Every structure is written in structure tokens, then in C-alpha cells.
Amino acid sequence: MTASRTDRVPLRNIKVNDRFWKRYADLVRETVIPYQWEALNDRIPGATPSYALHNFRLAAKQTEGEYRGHFFMDSDLAKWLEASSHSLATHPDPVLESHVEETVDLILKSQWEDGYVNTYFTMKEPAKRWTNLLDYHELYTAGHLFEAAVAYYEATGKRAFLDAMRKFADHIDSIFGTEPGKTKGYCGHQEIELALIKLYETTGDEKYARLSSMFIEQRGREPNFFIEEWEKREQSALWGRGTSRKPVLHYQQSHLPVREQKVAVGHAVRAVYMYAAMADLARLGEDESLSEACRTLWDNITTKQMYITGGIGSTHHGEAFTINFDLPNDTAYAETCASIGLIFFAERMLRLEARSEYANVMEKALYNVVLGSMSLDGMHYFYVNPLEVWPEACRHNPGKHHVKTERQKWFGCACCPPNVARLLSSLGQYIYSVNNRILYTHLYIGSETTISVEDEPVVIKQQSGLPWNGSVSLQVQIAEPKRFTLALRIPDWCFGKASFMLNGQSFEHEGSMTNGYMLVEREWADGDILEADFAMEPVWMLAHPNIRADSGKVALQRGPLVYCLEEADNGPALCSISVSPDRPLQARFEDDFLGGAVVITAEGRKDDAADWSGPEAYLPARKMSRPFTLRAVPYFLWGNRGAGEMTVWIRGE
Amino acid sequence: MTASRTDRVPLRNIKVNDRFWKRYADLVRETVIPYQWEALNDRIPGATPSYALHNFRLAAKQTEGEYRGHFFMDSDLAKWLEASSHSLATHPDPVLESHVEETVDLILKSQWEDGYVNTYFTMKEPAKRWTNLLDYHELYTAGHLFEAAVAYYEATGKRAFLDAMRKFADHIDSIFGTEPGKTKGYCGHQEIELALIKLYETTGDEKYARLSSMFIEQRGREPNFFIEEWEKREQSALWGRGTSRKPVLHYQQSHLPVREQKVAVGHAVRAVYMYAAMADLARLGEDESLSEACRTLWDNITTKQMYITGGIGSTHHGEAFTINFDLPNDTAYAETCASIGLIFFAERMLRLEARSEYANVMEKALYNVVLGSMSLDGMHYFYVNPLEVWPEACRHNPGKHHVKTERQKWFGCACCPPNVARLLSSLGQYIYSVNNRILYTHLYIGSETTISVEDEPVVIKQQSGLPWNGSVSLQVQIAEPKRFTLALRIPDWCFGKASFMLNGQSFEHEGSMTNGYMLVEREWADGDILEADFAMEPVWMLAHPNIRADSGKVALQRGPLVYCLEEADNGPALCSISVSPDRPLQARFEDDFLGGAVVITAEGRKDDAADWSGPEAYLPARKMSRPFTLRAVPYFLWGNRGAGEMTVWIRGE
Incomplete structure (x- = not known):
């Protein structure tokens, strides 16, 4: 495993001050995160209760009662915690901080001696840990806790939560692996794979990257782990209480080794979370065959299984991909989380190789599905993002019951709202990436960002008219003049019609285009301004x-x-x-x-x-x-x- | 209850010799009926077993074993028996007769002392008779047995089976009714209502028409019978084995009294079977408000909830109607049985009042859905009749799994194939009806039919070029000249472009058009020929x-x-x-x-x-x-x- 070739810009170095995005940034900070705290505490009248904090309070022995809600509810709290930590990284807020500390405290108190955290198993099935990876999301919720711990550490600098989650990860590493005595298993809902990469990138401990790689590489090999596990449970879903159907391996992308998967299949969120981790591992391992697998899956999704909005996963049956070109509009599923996962995948592909197609899709999914999933008040959400709605048919035709015509207050399975919150609160990290001496601009969002280019801090002050007009400008602030390349993505939506100015002088861009980016290599001096105007016609x-x-x-x-x-x-x-x-x-x-x-x-x-x-x-x-x-x-x-x-x-x- | 104003022409008086339909008549007789006998005996390799005869052999104590298959399997055998009886009425066949006699013998031997017949309850739940009318189809299967008994009696003249089924009907009459001590209940799947009218029309015993009327009139009244029954079962579907959902009353059209129902809802087959019985009762009772209810429901279906093919019931969820104008093509259900039921409804509406719109729809459903549901070899069937098929999506998109791209050998719920057989084997009865002195021609099918007009036998020799051209001719054969009206339906598909000739002389039809029929009133003499040419342009x-x-x-x-x-x-x-x-x-x-x-x-x-x-x-x-x-x-x-x-x-x- 080689060192990471590109690093994300820390959130504390990014200030998003975009006119368009400010509304959403404020909304997330002032409304979405506080509202979701209420929702996670089951205090929203008329909304489906979450039980997420209720369950942690039980597991932490602060109250007594029954576990309630889905078995993966811990993950909703973890996603909220991640979003809140991102927010605290740029906007200190004592009230939010107290909720965050309370949550971290609950998680630490619910942790087992050996590092294990999961309120469902703690309260309901303590003897059944790691016996049904197919259905019970233990590694999935672990992954979300790891992502939250990384975000909390980056925001606060405090190590306790991160260390506790490392202990949990170490415990997982002691159980899973290819070594004798370990289980060659993996999760029915991918997530931990990309979370372990974050843990590795934050701690530098390669063990976590190796564990992620093990989960990815074992997946889909023969004999199939999920089939063996199911046989071991006597073919039951619930440990002997009745038999269950033989696992459908496509559903969780375990039908083939990942390098042999050419077409996106199964549950869309599981798929793109896995592909994101694959792209991380391809980059870290400089693994060309894994990179190629990622490109093949990316192409399949974005040219054959994606709605024009950036929505993916066209059927509500299993929230899944179906087949190439099967994209019905009125029964679409296009789950919000799936498009968020697609953005995760895109961001990893950009870190692997800067090609504008990844950023084009990222932008499309962000502006259309992710923003569209939330109401203007920040308190109502779409889980499903159809492209055609006839409200009466949605109410009366059971084949369209999943399509809601108005955003909902909360959901029994509320994965999407906190996922939106954590994405929007870390949006600054999706604007740029640095690859060697090239500073790539992927998204046009007004912001002030301090980026390290060959260990030299460069400040980029970006102004952007998006999404209403295509004028952008980047001002460089730097202590000493420095030679490097500033690259601007030429958005697909301008269809090649773009003009550029450097310090007020227009210039031709022929010859400096690479993979959809305009590369301007020069000795950049403090105050230099690079402007672009991308045609924005309907x-x-x-x-x-x-x-x-x-x-x-x-x-x-x-x-x-x-x-x-x-x-x-x-x-x-x-x-x-x-x-x-x-x-x-x-x-x-x-x-x-x-x-x-x-x-x-x-x-x-x-x-x-x-x-x-x-x-x-x-x-x-x-x-x-x-x-x-x-x-x-x-x-x-x-x-x-x-x-x-x-x-x-x-x-x- | 007044006497029937119109009577069906007995099948023995009809000889269908149409060039187009002969293929299907032969197919039904030579292939469909024998094939279905094999299917009902579970002797088709690779096809889902029926168990229908197996269960009757158990109930008749001819073999020992376990009841198998759905609880309503008796009805498939009854429908086959009805079809076979229709066939024997015009085409004697000793082999078929022996199968028919064997079947009748099994039914008689399986009958209880009190008249009851139902192999499921006999073998599985003898103590639970009449305790779950909502789900268990006892009155439904009884209805199919009554229809079979009427057809068998009309074909053979033998009374034993009809008498046995009268005894069954008398038993039902002793249990259900509005009198003290009787149950004011009705079936979860309508069918017995129209069957009792047939029993009345065959036996002349008005008790059966009254019982049918009681089932129709009680339906949907408050307090709702199905809710009360469900409460009595302690809210279970299966007599105490676990609770079940509160009955969804729309599904079986018991949400409102039938006269208050304005829109077709719920399970489409149940709906149209019920509407057919309502039309029968409206005619027999000269009941204008019931007639109006029938017209309203007919209009709703045929102008707002019917595919252009005559298919109805657009969703596979509950095999049901959804809402007005919601007619998706690629996820269509349009069950074969529902279009057959629509034809039943149309035939009753024509007996109530001759308006061509009923016959237009009858013809549409017959030529497109019913014929289309069967393969050319008569041995493969569609249950679902979509208007758009993309085979790969049907295989891989679970929302389209109900849509088959090739006809199937048989079905676990095999209601449709024997329903097609009984319709096609009695098709001659749908060609004409007589209302007072008017002999209406509804369908253009080459045939020779002896019809009673004011107790005078008239023979109509019809020749027809349908469906390939619009030329038809009707030759009258009659002992003595007689004044009556011969009426020809002007098909909707000719868009008013029709020409007529009487004994080789063309004549204008203005003034003689009524409700879509061309009425020719004159003294008809033997050998008179009425010809029509209906424009048939694409x-x-x-x-x-x-x-x-x-x-x-x-x-x-x-x-x-x-x-x-x-x-x-x-x-x-x-x-x-x-x-x-x-x-x-x-x-x-x-x-x-x-x-x-x-x-x-x-x-x-x-x-x-x-x-x-x-x-x-x-x-x-x-x-x-x-x-x-x-x-x-x-x-x-x-x-x-x-x-x-x-x-x-x-x-x-």
C-alpha cells in the first residue's frame, strides 16, 4: 500500500461563501442539523420515530426499556454526528457541540470491553454478534461510526472517540481476515470499506486499508461467504426462527469477485458505496486492474443506468439497478442516498484520475437529486426522486406507492436526510483536488480555500454565478510566486462554449485541454485572477x-x-x-x-x-x-x- | 320478480360454421378441452399441477392423501365441466362424455348429506364451513358448480347433477338470507350471484333469483358483513392462526351498497362478475335504479378504465382497477378472466337493453384479449395481457415480473384457461338476442341458428367476413312469412360507413337506426337475405x-x-x-x-x-x-x- 497520492483539503481550510450555496449551508447548520437532532430524539410531532438516541441511551445504561426501530438505526445517529462535526469544523456552536458531546459520550458508554459497538445486538442479541453479516448491517453501522469519529477528530482535535473507534476497528480486524482462525467474511451492506480508508488516511495505520482491501477482495469469491453463513444459520434469516430464502447474491454485489463485475447490479446504495471504496483502493494500491473495474462500472452506470438528473437505481423492488436503459420515469426509485453514493464514487474517481466526466456527474447528482430531495425549509425530504409524478396514481396505484408527491417529515428508514446533511456540510471538500502539481477545480462554488500545493499553501478565492450563470473567477493568493498548474473543469453543459481571461486578458485555450480540464501552467503570483465564462443556454x-x-x-x-x-x-x-x-x-x-x-x-x-x-x-x-x-x-x-x-x-x- | 324478457338461444340450436372461428372451435374441442383434462389431472410434464381432480377423488373417498393446491381449485374443474358440456351440446364425443360423466360422478360422491360440496373444506376444515366467506371462495366455487350443472343439463338433458346442485343451492338458501336465524352474508369473490340467475332461468324456481338478489343487495351495507365476520374470527384470516389485516372492502366491492357504486374499483374479475349479476337482476326485476347503477359502472369502465384491447384491471397488485385513465401499457395486468367477465357483463347489458356500445366492447374484448390469451396451438395461455413488452425488462425488473413474454403451459392459479374454454365453447350464444319482436344481431360470426321470435322458430343463416373484411349476410328461413324486426349492429369500427342490401337491392338506412342498430321491420319471408358491408379500413x-x-x-x-x-x-x-x-x-x-x-x-x-x-x-x-x-x-x-x-x-x- 503506497501513501495516498492526493489528499482532501481539510474542512477547516475551506470557507464556502457562495451566494447560491449559502442558503443551503445556513439551512443545514441552522435547521437541518437541529431538526434532525429532534427527529433522532423522537420529538417531531407526527413524524415516524427514529429511536436512534433512545437505543443508545439503553445501551449506555442511562435508561431502561426495549430496543425499538430498525436494527441499523445506529447509523442514522452516526451520519448526523458526522454532519454535525463537519459543521463544527467551520462554525463553532456551543449548543450543537453539547449535543455532539452527549452523543459521543453515549457511544463510548455503549462500547463493549472488546471495542464492539452496536445497540441492536447489545440490547437484543448479544450472543449473536457477527453471525448474520448478510442481513444485520453490523459492519455497516461500524463504518458510519468510523466516518463520524474521523469527522469529529478533524473538527475538534479530540482523540477519545477516534481511539475508541480504532479499538472497535482493531476488534473487527481480529475477527475478519484471511489468516487462519479469522472469518473471510464481509458485510451485506457495504460501507465499512470506504470508512476504513478514511480511518487509514487519518491515522496512517495501514492495517485499516488492508482490512478494507480484504473485505473488497473476498467479496463474491467461491465458496460464497453469504451462502456458507446462511447454511451455518440453518438457512434462517433470524437465527433459527423459520427458514429464509437463499441469499440473492446480486443484491449485495457478492455474485462475482469485484474485479469481474462489469455491470452495476443490485441495491444501488450498496453498489456505489462499494465502488467508492474500490476507487480508493485502486488509487492507494496503484492497482490498474481495480482501476479498470471501477471505470467499467462507472461507465455502465453513467451511460446506461442513470437518469438525466443523476438519479440511479430505477426500481423500488430492492432499491436496485435493473438492466441497461430501463429507466422508467413514473415508477423511478432514484433514492437520494444512491445519488449521494454516486457522488462519493465520483469524488474517489477524481482522486484516482482527474477526468471531467466524474465531476460532471457529481455536479448533476448534487444540483438535481441531492438538492431536490430537501424542501426549501430543510425539514421535509424525498427518499425517492421520480422524474414524473401523477399524484392521484401515486395514491391509488400500488405500483407507484413508493413515489411521494410531497416531501416527508421523516422516514422509518431515515437513511437519506442525515446523508444529505453530511454531504452538504462537507461540500467544500468536493470543489478541488490536488494531484502532484496540478490543482484541479471540479465544482464552481464561491469559496475561500487554503490548499497545499507541493507543501506550499495556496489560497484560492473562487466566485461563481452557478447555477444561474456560467461566470467564474479564481483569484490566487500566495506568499511567493510559484509554478504550478491551475485546472478548470469545462462543464459538459456548456458544450465546449467557454472563454477564459487571465488577469483581464482573454486567451485561447487550445492545446491546454486535458481530460475535460483547461490546464493553465505558469508561475502564479499573488493576486492573479483566472476567469472563465461557460455558456449557459437552455x-x-x-x-x-x-x-x-x-x-x-x-x-x-x-x-x-x-x-x-x-x-x-x-x-x-x-x-x-x-x-x-x-x-x-x-x-x-x-x-x-x-x-x-x-x-x-x-x-x-x-x-x-x-x-x-x-x-x-x-x-x-x-x-x-x-x-x-x-x-x-x-x-x-x-x-x-x-x-x-x-x-x-x-x-x- | 317478473319473467325473463329475453332468453338465450340454447346452444343445441346454434351451429357455428364461421371460417375464422372454426379454427378456434376445433381447437377448443380437439385440443383445449382434452389438454385441460390432462392439466386438471396433473399430467402435463413441466406444468404447475392443478390438483383439481386429485382433490375431488379424495373428497369422493376414491383415494387417500392430502388436499393440495389453492382452496378454490374446485372451480377450475367446474369451468372445464361447463366448457365440456357446451361442447357436447353441439358435438357428441364419447371420450369427452366419459370424462364428463366421471367428473359429475366425483362431484356427486363428494357431496355432503346436506347438499354441500367443496373439497377444500371437506378435506381440510370440515368444521369451518361458512366461517370465512371473505377469503375462502365457498360460494364462488358453488357458483361455478351451478353453472356447470346448468350447462350439463342443457347438453345432456340429464337431471341428476342439476338436482344435486339445486340441493346445494337450497342448503345455501337455508343458511343465507335476511330472515331471522340466517346470515346476511355474501361471498368475498362474486360469482354465485350470476350462477343463481342461470339456475333460476333453467329451473324456473324464483328462490334462486331471490337469493342472488339478497347477496347483491346486502353487499356493502352497514354494519359491514366482512368486518363483522373478521371480528368473529378474532381478526384472523385462518381461524385463529395469527391475526390478519382488516378487510380492504374496496377489493371485493363491498365498500358501499352496490347501487351507490359509481366507479369500478378493486379486483376486476370480482367486479365484472358482480356487475353481470346486477344487470341480470335489473332486467328480471325491471329495476330502473339497478339498471342505472349498471350503466354508470359500464360507462366508467369502458370510457375511463379500459385498454383499447378491451383489457381491464390495470395493476397486478390485487389484479385490480386503479383510477380513471391510469392505464400503463408495460406494467398492465388486463387479466384474461377480467375481459371474459366484461363480456359476461356486456351480454347481460344487451339482454337488459340493446345498445351497440355493449356489443362493441364485447367484440373488442373477444377478438383481442380472449383470442390473444391463447396460443395458436391451444396449449399455452396468457394470464396477463400487456400492451407493451420488453422481454429483458420483464425478466429483470421486478415491477414487471407479472408480465410474461411467452404464453405459459398452465398456472398455479389457473382460472383463465378454462374460462376461455367455456366462453369459446358457448360463443354461439353471444351472437343474437331477441327482445320482444326484435331479433338483434350483436356479433358477426358465420352460423346457423334457430331462434324463437314470438314462439315462432326462425332460422338465421349468417355468413361473415370478419375479422378480415366487413361483409356479412343473414338469410332468413321461416315456415310462414312473419312480421318482425331484424336488427344489425353497426360496429363502431366502421365509423358509420356501412351499406345494406335486401334481397340484392341496396337501400338507405336513415331513420331505421336505433341505439347503434339498423332495424329492418318487415314481413320476412323464407329465403330473404339481408346483407351489410361495413367499411373496414385501417x-x-x-x-x-x-x-x-x-x-x-x-x-x-x-x-x-x-x-x-x-x-x-x-x-x-x-x-x-x-x-x-x-x-x-x-x-x-x-x-x-x-x-x-x-x-x-x-x-x-x-x-x-x-x-x-x-x-x-x-x-x-x-x-x-x-x-x-x-x-x-x-x-x-x-x-x-x-x-x-x-x-x-x-x-x-
Whole structure:
């Protein structure tokens, strides 16, 4: 295992001050994190209780009672703790700090002598530890605790929690491995693999990277661990209480050794969490065959199994991938967590190799699915992110029951809201990466960041008009002039139309483009300003002809934002609207629309049910459309005006 | 209860000799009925066993063993027995007769002293009779036995089976009713209601019609019988073995008194079986408010919840109706039995009042869903009749697992195949009805039928070119000239383009049109010939703008047949094909295509995946279609050439 070639910028070195993102940063800090604390304490009236803190208080022997909720509830608290730690890294807050300390204290008090932490097993099945890795998420919740401990350590500098979690990791390392007497097992829900890499990168202890690698490399080998484990449990899911179906290995990506997996299958979140860890290991091990496996899976997802919004996992049955090009819009699952996992995967791929396709997808999933999953008040969430909604059908057709038409207060399985919080509170870390002497800019988010380039601190003050316009500028602040390369991603959505200025002088960029980045290598001096203007025109997009659900339809995109039609603007039966992609589009910023947004109007046509000449369901074809001005709004803002129809894909004429 | 105003023509008076239907009549007689006998005897290698005869042999104490299969398996045998009796009525067959006699003998031997017949309760739960009407289908299987007994009596003239089933019905009448000491209950799966009307019409005993009326009128009243029954069972489904969910009353249409039901809801087969009985009762009782309820439900189904093929019940969750205009094509359920039930409902509505809309729908469901549900070899069946199929997605997307891309040998719940057999073997009864002095022709099927008009026998020799051309002729054979009205349905598919000739002379039909029928009132003499030519042009059809799934699409129809595209003719990704409804269509009869059929070709366009310029899933809109000659085949013939894509709805340009 070689040393990490790229390092994440510590959060304390990043100040996000972007006009657009400030609203979300404030929301996460002032509303989302405090609201989720209430939710985790079961204090939100009318919301499904979490029981996460209740269970930790039991395990820490602070109260008495029954374990409640799903067996993986510890992970929700861990994700909240991670998000809160990220927040504290840049914004000290005594109240939040006290909640964080209380939580850490509970975790430490619930820890077993040997390092083990898991409130479900502690309270319900203490004798059954590590006997059902397939179903019971023990290593998964451990992974989230490790990520929380790393974030807490980075924010506070305090070691106790990190040390406790190292003890837990050491305990896991004593149980799992290829050495005689150890179990060659791995978790039914991947997560610990990427968490162990963070533990390694924070502590420098290679044992954790080796353990992560073991989990990844053993996965899917014959004889299959999950089948053997299931046989050992006498084919039961619940330790002898009735038999269970033979494990479906695709579901948790254990049907083949990971290097032989060419197509993304099974539960989407499990998949992308695993691929993220694979990309970490490929980078750390300079492992070309593992890198190639990652690229193959990335390509499969992003060119054949991803919605235009960056949503992945098209079926709610198993929250899973189905097959190439099977992307139905109205029964879509596209779980929020899956797109967050895709962002994790993208960020690791960028650390492995800077290619703009990774950042393009990262940006798409971030601006559309992740932002869209949360209401403007920060207190309501989508778990499922459909591209077409007909509220009445969602209520009455059981095949669409998973599609909610309004964001929910909380969920019985509440993985998504704290996942959004931890991503948004660490968003600054996704803007840049440094690879040798090249400082890559992946996301355009106004910020002030201190980055180490060849051990030299460089401050980049970024200003960005995204997502409403494509003007960005990067000002370099540096003690002494220094030769290095500043690289700007050319976003896919500008379709190559970009112009650049260096200290006010425009320059041609031919010859300095590499893998989708404009590379400017020079001796950078304090105060140098690199500006870019990326064309941001509204564009009608087509889907690949094999994507059956989108055939004959077009979707509107402007910059990183995908647009949609809503009933609130266009009336019901949105399917009646059609557009001709060669008609002009008008984009206009409306200050008073949901906090300010660019809205797009276009001349289209609409079939009018009033023109239907009788009660018949079917009549001979005739022209029955009339001119109609449609109004499209950013997809991430949908559903903030009550329940109504919504569609991303619009019939083309 | 007044006497029946219209009577069905006895099957022995009907000889179907139609060129098109002969293939199916022969198939049912020579293949379907014998094959299903083997299936009911569990002798089809590789097919799911039925256990129907096995269970009757146990109940009749001819063998020993365990009851097997679903608890409603008796009904499959009853439906086969009904079909076989229909067949014997017109085609004596000693081998079939011996199987029929064996079956009747088993049923009689399995009958309890008090008249009760049900092999499940006899073998498994003898003490639990009539304690779970909600779930256990006892009255449903009784109904099918009654229908079989009526058909057997009409075919053979033998009374023993009919008398035994009257004894069973008398037993049911002693248990259920509004009188003190009787149960005001009804079945969780409607069927007995329409069967009791048949029993009444065959025996003349009004008790059976009253019992049917009681079942219908009590349904959905407060306090709800199913809720009370469930409470009495201590909220269990299985008599105390664990609790069950509170009954969902919509599912079996017991959420409201039937006269207050305005929208078709719940399990589609249950619904239309019930509506058929309601129409019977409305006619017999000259009950205008019940007639109005039937019309309202008919209109709801046929104008808002029916596929263009005549399929109904759009979701596989509960095999049910969802909401108005929710008719997805690729996840359609459209169960074969539901369309058969719709035909039953239509036939009763025609007996109530001759309006062509009932016959139009009857014809549509018959030619498209019912015929399409069976393979050309008569030995493979569809339970589900989708309008769009992508085989790979059906295999790998669990939301489409119910959609089979090839007809199956048999089913664990094998309601559909014997239902098809009993409908097709009694098809002659759907051609005509007589209401007072008007002889209505509803279906155009070559046949020779002796019909009683005011107690005078009239023979109608019909010739028909359907479904391939619209020429029909009716020759009257009658002993003495007689004044009466001969009425011809003007099919909806000719869009008013029809011409008529009487004894070779054309005549105008203005003024003689009533409710979609051309009425010719005159003194009919022996040898008179009434001819009609209904225009049968291929027509592109549109769906109502509120049917989201079909927006922007067109479907091809010619005469009673709906057409579809198949991969075998048009290659994969059928969604890539588009057509302009104003381009000409060519229809041509192909002798060698699956036994001979009219195939339609049209000039359309196809997006070609080869023109897609890169690996991207989404690209800016551009013109990328090329001219393409599409070939459409009758929907009822789809899936006879191996698994492949199929679609009824085609993108309009």
C-alpha cells in the first residue's frame, strides 16, 4: 500500500461563501442539523420515530426499556454526528457541540470491553454478534461510526472517540481476515470499506486499508461467504426462527469477485458505496486492474443506468439497478442516498484520475437529486426522486406507492436526510483536488480555500454565478510566486462554449485541454485572477434511443440544472404538452420564485381534453392540440408548492 | 320478480360454421378441452399441477392423501365441466362424455348429506364451513358448480347433477338470507350471484333469483358483513392462526351498497362478475335504479378504465382497477378472466337493453384479449395481457415480473384457461338476442341458428367476413312469412360507413337506426337475405388526453382488431419507431402468416441507435430518425414467434 497520492483539503481550510450555496449551508447548520437532532430524539410531532438516541441511551445504561426501530438505526445517529462535526469544523456552536458531546459520550458508554459497538445486538442479541453479516448491517453501522469519529477528530482535535473507534476497528480486524482462525467474511451492506480508508488516511495505520482491501477482495469469491453463513444459520434469516430464502447474491454485489463485475447490479446504495471504496483502493494500491473495474462500472452506470438528473437505481423492488436503459420515469426509485453514493464514487474517481466526466456527474447528482430531495425549509425530504409524478396514481396505484408527491417529515428508514446533511456540510471538500502539481477545480462554488500545493499553501478565492450563470473567477493568493498548474473543469453543459481571461486578458485555450480540464501552467503570483465564462443556454436534451421510457421525448437543461414542468404552472395532464425542440426558449431569473431562480418558457402545444368530442376513451387520430406557452422550473425546486403533477420528459413534436 | 324478457338461444340450436372461428372451435374441442383434462389431472410434464381432480377423488373417498393446491381449485374443474358440456351440446364425443360423466360422478360422491360440496373444506376444515366467506371462495366455487350443472343439463338433458346442485343451492338458501336465524352474508369473490340467475332461468324456481338478489343487495351495507365476520374470527384470516389485516372492502366491492357504486374499483374479475349479476337482476326485476347503477359502472369502465384491447384491471397488485385513465401499457395486468367477465357483463347489458356500445366492447374484448390469451396451438395461455413488452425488462425488473413474454403451459392459479374454454365453447350464444319482436344481431360470426321470435322458430343463416373484411349476410328461413324486426349492429369500427342490401337491392338506412342498430321491420319471408358491408379500413387511433401512458401515441385498428408491432418484424427498441397518422396504410391478407391474417404496413421513421454519436445516455436534441417501413400484425397473434418486444401504442410524429 503506497501513501495516498492526493489528499482532501481539510474542512477547516475551506470557507464556502457562495451566494447560491449559502442558503443551503445556513439551512443545514441552522435547521437541518437541529431538526434532525429532534427527529433522532423522537420529538417531531407526527413524524415516524427514529429511536436512534433512545437505543443508545439503553445501551449506555442511562435508561431502561426495549430496543425499538430498525436494527441499523445506529447509523442514522452516526451520519448526523458526522454532519454535525463537519459543521463544527467551520462554525463553532456551543449548543450543537453539547449535543455532539452527549452523543459521543453515549457511544463510548455503549462500547463493549472488546471495542464492539452496536445497540441492536447489545440490547437484543448479544450472543449473536457477527453471525448474520448478510442481513444485520453490523459492519455497516461500524463504518458510519468510523466516518463520524474521523469527522469529529478533524473538527475538534479530540482523540477519545477516534481511539475508541480504532479499538472497535482493531476488534473487527481480529475477527475478519484471511489468516487462519479469522472469518473471510464481509458485510451485506457495504460501507465499512470506504470508512476504513478514511480511518487509514487519518491515522496512517495501514492495517485499516488492508482490512478494507480484504473485505473488497473476498467479496463474491467461491465458496460464497453469504451462502456458507446462511447454511451455518440453518438457512434462517433470524437465527433459527423459520427458514429464509437463499441469499440473492446480486443484491449485495457478492455474485462475482469485484474485479469481474462489469455491470452495476443490485441495491444501488450498496453498489456505489462499494465502488467508492474500490476507487480508493485502486488509487492507494496503484492497482490498474481495480482501476479498470471501477471505470467499467462507472461507465455502465453513467451511460446506461442513470437518469438525466443523476438519479440511479430505477426500481423500488430492492432499491436496485435493473438492466441497461430501463429507466422508467413514473415508477423511478432514484433514492437520494444512491445519488449521494454516486457522488462519493465520483469524488474517489477524481482522486484516482482527474477526468471531467466524474465531476460532471457529481455536479448533476448534487444540483438535481441531492438538492431536490430537501424542501426549501430543510425539514421535509424525498427518499425517492421520480422524474414524473401523477399524484392521484401515486395514491391509488400500488405500483407507484413508493413515489411521494410531497416531501416527508421523516422516514422509518431515515437513511437519506442525515446523508444529505453530511454531504452538504462537507461540500467544500468536493470543489478541488490536488494531484502532484496540478490543482484541479471540479465544482464552481464561491469559496475561500487554503490548499497545499507541493507543501506550499495556496489560497484560492473562487466566485461563481452557478447555477444561474456560467461566470467564474479564481483569484490566487500566495506568499511567493510559484509554478504550478491551475485546472478548470469545462462543464459538459456548456458544450465546449467557454472563454477564459487571465488577469483581464482573454486567451485561447487550445492545446491546454486535458481530460475535460483547461490546464493553465505558469508561475502564479499573488493576486492573479483566472476567469472563465461557460455558456449557459437552455438546451433540449434527448435520451439514448434504447431508453424506452424517454422515446420521443425531450428534457430541458440549462447549466447543471435539469428542468421540469409542474401542474402549478402548466395545469394538469402534463403529458398533453408537446414541444418542438427547434423553437426558441426564454430563460429569465425571477427574484420572487421560491427564493429566486431562472425559469424557462417556451412555445409548445397542448392537447386539450375539452377538444375531445365525446365520452370515448379512444377515437380516430386527429389534430387536437393548440398553442401553449409552457413554463419550466428547476427540477430541484419541484414539489414546493403543494402536490401536483410533475414531469421532466416532455413529448417532442 | 317478473319473467325473463329475453332468453338465450340454447346452444343445441346454434351451429357455428364461421371460417375464422372454426379454427378456434376445433381447437377448443380437439385440443383445449382434452389438454385441460390432462392439466386438471396433473399430467402435463413441466406444468404447475392443478390438483383439481386429485382433490375431488379424495373428497369422493376414491383415494387417500392430502388436499393440495389453492382452496378454490374446485372451480377450475367446474369451468372445464361447463366448457365440456357446451361442447357436447353441439358435438357428441364419447371420450369427452366419459370424462364428463366421471367428473359429475366425483362431484356427486363428494357431496355432503346436506347438499354441500367443496373439497377444500371437506378435506381440510370440515368444521369451518361458512366461517370465512371473505377469503375462502365457498360460494364462488358453488357458483361455478351451478353453472356447470346448468350447462350439463342443457347438453345432456340429464337431471341428476342439476338436482344435486339445486340441493346445494337450497342448503345455501337455508343458511343465507335476511330472515331471522340466517346470515346476511355474501361471498368475498362474486360469482354465485350470476350462477343463481342461470339456475333460476333453467329451473324456473324464483328462490334462486331471490337469493342472488339478497347477496347483491346486502353487499356493502352497514354494519359491514366482512368486518363483522373478521371480528368473529378474532381478526384472523385462518381461524385463529395469527391475526390478519382488516378487510380492504374496496377489493371485493363491498365498500358501499352496490347501487351507490359509481366507479369500478378493486379486483376486476370480482367486479365484472358482480356487475353481470346486477344487470341480470335489473332486467328480471325491471329495476330502473339497478339498471342505472349498471350503466354508470359500464360507462366508467369502458370510457375511463379500459385498454383499447378491451383489457381491464390495470395493476397486478390485487389484479385490480386503479383510477380513471391510469392505464400503463408495460406494467398492465388486463387479466384474461377480467375481459371474459366484461363480456359476461356486456351480454347481460344487451339482454337488459340493446345498445351497440355493449356489443362493441364485447367484440373488442373477444377478438383481442380472449383470442390473444391463447396460443395458436391451444396449449399455452396468457394470464396477463400487456400492451407493451420488453422481454429483458420483464425478466429483470421486478415491477414487471407479472408480465410474461411467452404464453405459459398452465398456472398455479389457473382460472383463465378454462374460462376461455367455456366462453369459446358457448360463443354461439353471444351472437343474437331477441327482445320482444326484435331479433338483434350483436356479433358477426358465420352460423346457423334457430331462434324463437314470438314462439315462432326462425332460422338465421349468417355468413361473415370478419375479422378480415366487413361483409356479412343473414338469410332468413321461416315456415310462414312473419312480421318482425331484424336488427344489425353497426360496429363502431366502421365509423358509420356501412351499406345494406335486401334481397340484392341496396337501400338507405336513415331513420331505421336505433341505439347503434339498423332495424329492418318487415314481413320476412323464407329465403330473404339481408346483407351489410361495413367499411373496414385501417385507422390510427388516439387515446383520451387524460390517459397519460398513451399521450403522443397512436394505435392501429382495423375492424375489430387492434394491431401491434413485434420485434420479429420491426427489430428491437420498438419505441424508436414513430409514425405520422396522415401517411397511407397498406393492409394485405397474408395466407402464410400464422394461419392467415391481414398485416398492415406503413411508412414511418425510426431513431437509430447507430446514429447516436457517443456513449452518452443524453445528448442535445437533434433529428436522428430515418425512414422505416413498419409492419403491424393483429394483437391477438402476438408472441407466437418466440419472445420479443411488442407494442400496441406507437409514437406519433
